[in-house]
Amino acid sequence: MVTKLRVGIIGAGGIATDAHIPNYLKCGEKVELIAICDVVKEKADKAALEFNIPHVFSSYEEMFQKIQIDAVSICTPNKFHYPATIAALQAGCHVLCEKPPAMTVKEAEQMAIAAEKAGKILTYGFHFRHAPQVEVLKRFIDGGELGxxxxxxxxxxxxxxxxxxxxxxxxxxxxxxxxxxxxxxxxxxxxxxxxxxxxxxxxxxxxxxxxxxxxxxxxxxxxxxxxxxxxxxxxxxxxxxxxxxxxxxxxxxxxxxxxxxxxxxxxDKGGADVFPLKIYQEKHDTLIDITPSHLPKKGWHVLELERFVDSCLEGTIPLSTSKQGVYxxxxxxxxxxxxxxxxxxxxxxxxxx
The missing domain is CATH 3.30.360.10 (Dihydrodipicolinate Reductase; domain 2)
Incomplete structure (x- = not known):
């Protein structure tokens, strides 16, 4: 059983350097950030130097050939989500792909099929799902408060x-x-x-x-x-x-x-706005509004990356699934x-x- 996830980054743009890489590093001993690649190698070199990433490549094909990786974040323009995801899954990697899943429905479907065939996790970067407002409201919904x-x-x-x-x-x-x-x-x-x-x-x-x-x-x-x-x-x-x-x-x-x-x-039992969170109900012959007095402040990207890592290490189903990506x-x-x-x-x- 893998106890430390060896992670590679595909694409060295802003979403990689601002969100994915820093939050992988916050996972501590669970993660070893091992490699980064970008078609503009100078960008990958710069990120590797800034974050002390040991291996740098100009293509993910070369990266997969030369080193062993357990999981990748795909942070490329949308057009390249599909080929990078397929290559990563075929190389035996779990995948966190930035949103949207792909360019076409067929691509998203093939990505989901490839993940199932490889027996690997494929999830997407919908970090708003990890917002405390969404998590709190989901508990209210699951409890039947909105009907x-x-x-x-x-x-x-x-x-x-x-x-x-x-x-x-x-x-x-x-x-x-x-x-x-x-x-x-x-x-x-x-x-x-x-x-x-x-x-x-x-x-x-x-x-x-x-x-x-x-x-x-x-x-x-x-x-x-x-x-x-x-x-x-x-x-x-x-x-x-x-x-x-x-x-x-x-x-x-x-x-x-x-x-x-x-x-x-x-x-039919209530309504809600999410950002900011406010719930609207009728109870005891009175129209009421409910607002939380406290919400957790942990960053959404932090939680997204933590949960992806835990899903990979523990074999649990991620919050965002590949089939939902097709949907x-x-x-x-x-x-x-x-x-x-x-x-x-x-x-x-x-x-x-």
Whole structure:
């Protein structure tokens, strides 16, 4: 039985150096951070020097050939999630892949199949699931406090928050814009709290109104002349149990708040907003609001990495499963397809979760 996880990092960008690597190091004796690779080797060299990582490579193929690794974090642009995950699983590694799972439903399905065939963990970087607000509300939901959750609203809106770095505005490398980048976080949180009901139909619309123009950037200047993604997406998802979700997400929109990430749930016994957490109920002929007086302050990325490591060492099921990744990919790609065709899309194929 492995008592210390030998971990490799694929991709040396900001999510690796700001979130994954520092939080692996906080796992202490459970983890040995052994290698890092990036196609831009200078970036990998810099991260290796900063975090004292002994082995550096320019490709994951070389990394898997030359050293023994138990688990990897995949921190590449979305386009490369699929090939890197397949290679890692075939090399006998557990995988924590950043969100979204992939670019297409077929890729996400093949990733899940490869994980099952290899007998390895494949989980995704939906760190909002590890937020204390989500964890507390999940306990209330599991205790029946909200009853039958039949409606939800998902919001991931920025006023002028187009990332001015990386490849976030490149559709070929990312697959899309705010829907697949920040909207997917809140959508996953909502689905998780709702118990991941089986989707039935999606209807989506996308807009490119502000990102393809020069303007104020609260997250740095972006390449507006080569802006190939949507700057806003809206949609509705219906489920076979009768529930529905309304979704709104944007990198740039003429709204009041600079940044809003939230999930609102409505059940027949209560409702809730998640960020900040507030629960709405009717009890003893009185309408009441419930707010926690204290929430744990441990970082969400800290918990995400700790739990991934523990799942790998102990053989337990991770909080986010590969089959749920397929499920979510179906919804995201269905919304994009609906927006392109201008019609609702039926998601007829079942995905067990």
């Amino acid at each position: 039958d959750i039949y409606a939800a609203r998902v919001t991931a809106m920025r006023r002028r928050g187009i990332p001015g770095w990386g490849v976030f505005t490149n559709k070929e490398l990312q697959g899309g814009g705010p829907l697949i980048d920040i909207g997917v976080h809140m959508l996953d949180a909502a689905l998780y709290l709702m118990g991941y009901p089986e989707p039935d139909t999606v209807f989506g619309v996308t807009y490119q109104k502000l990102g393809n123009k020069q303007g104020v950037g609260l997250m740095g200047a972006w390449d507006w002349e080569n802006f190939s993604i949507e700057d806003m997406a809206r949609g509705m998802i219906t489920f076979k149990n009768g529930a529905s979700i309304l979704l709104e997400t944007a990198f740039a929109a003429n709204v009041e708040k600079h940044d809003e990430m939230n999930v609102s749930l409505m059940g 979510l990919q179906k919804i995201i790609n269905g919304l994009y397809e609906s927006a392109e065709k201008g019609e609702a899309i039926k998601l007829s194929e079942n995905v067990p979760v």
